[in-house]
Amino acid sequence: MLSQDLARYVDQQRSLGFKFRVQHILLRGFVAFAEESGDRFIKSARVLTWAALAPSPEQRRNRLLTVRRFALAMHAENPRHQVSAADALGHAVAKRRSPYIYSVDEIARLLRAAAALEPAGSIRPTMYGTLFGLLAATGMRIAEALALQLDDVTTDGLVIRETKFQKSRLLPLHTTTRQALDEYLVARQSLITADRALFVSVAGRALPYNTVRMIFLQLLDRANLRGANAGRDPRIHDLRHTFAVRSLEQCRHDHTVVARHIVALSTYLGHAHVTDTYWYLQATPVLMSQIAEAGEALLMGGAA
Structure with missing residues (x-):
């Protein structure tokens, strides 16, 4: 039954335009592991046991989240499928490399x-x-x-x-x-x-x-x-980072303009989520300084 559920889930993801290769490989491994134990539905305990077999914390968390997304889709059809907590194996440690901003x-x-x-x-x-x-x-x-x-x-x-x-x-x-x-x-x-x-x-x-x-x-x-x-x-990718940062720096002195510009920039860059674009603020000293000044002004105003 889980194999059939997986086949439908994979077809659905690919019909939405996702290649879904790595995820499919991982989910096949989990389904085989679960079915060996006679599971007909996704069980949180089985997910955690299988995820814990991965060699690194990053891979264990990736296994958990991949199966969790599968479980969420299946739970919508049948509540007997259990959905593990996203932080069941801890929180991810941010390791994103700081960009180099070219002059x-x-x-x-x-x-x-x-x-x-x-x-x-x-x-x-x-x-x-x-x-x-x-x-x-x-x-x-x-x-x-x-x-x-x-x-x-x-x-x-x-x-x-x-x-x-x-x-x-x-x-x-x-x-x-x-x-x-x-x-x-x-x-x-x-x-x-x-x-x-x-x-x-x-x-x-x-x-x-x-x-x-x-x-x-x-x-x-x-x-x-x-x-x-x-x-x-x-x-080479830092040229992309530089474009994003310099673009945001053109919006100084007006936080409402920055907010609108980030949405447009997210579309222009082809980001999946606008939150991916907000990451560039930390690489923009000019804007970070303005954010700090705005926060201080708000605090002082509240204190007054």
Whole structure:
């Protein structure tokens, strides 16, 4: 019975657009474990026993939460399915790496280094300069940029189809960004290739991520940015963080504008939840200072 419930649950998740690969593997393991004990319904004790078999606290918590979501769906159909408490194995420890926020000069140095790539006169320097410039100017994910096709460039902006959460979105472009992209397209269309990828190698093939990362490390060297993040290398993904933080900093002195802007920024970045965008406030000293000042003013006003 649990196997049948799982099959229906997986079909439902995939019909909503989720790939649901890792979750399916985990849930198959749990269902096999539960059915070996003769369970026909999800039991909290069995969930905790199975989750505890994972080798690390993070994996144990992930097992628990994955089965808990399954149990919630099944409990809605039949209350005999038990739902474990989300904190039954403790709370998650936040381990999100602090972002590196590039300065305007650092981004300019990276793009100049890209423009100097060999072979001179080929599409390579133009392509990498456009790719990293587009990441800095739009905050899109590198995977989204590498998945772009020529047909995704429209008069209204870029159509982002290969997103982290399988939700397509339209990305409007600033006039200067669009101009730089159009200049690259002239060079791109001169290549004789059947590949429709927007960003391609000199040979006319779509770029793999590992190649792009290797070139990025070379550019960090040339821009004198290796180890700039407290001894660690800044990442490509930090261009996205920088875009988000600089965007929020434009909304200083008005908390209502910040609140509205965060909602718009969340949509633009393709976040699944607006709370993911609020995380950027902690990386924005200007806004954090204003939040502290507003809190102090509120406190002093209340004391008066």
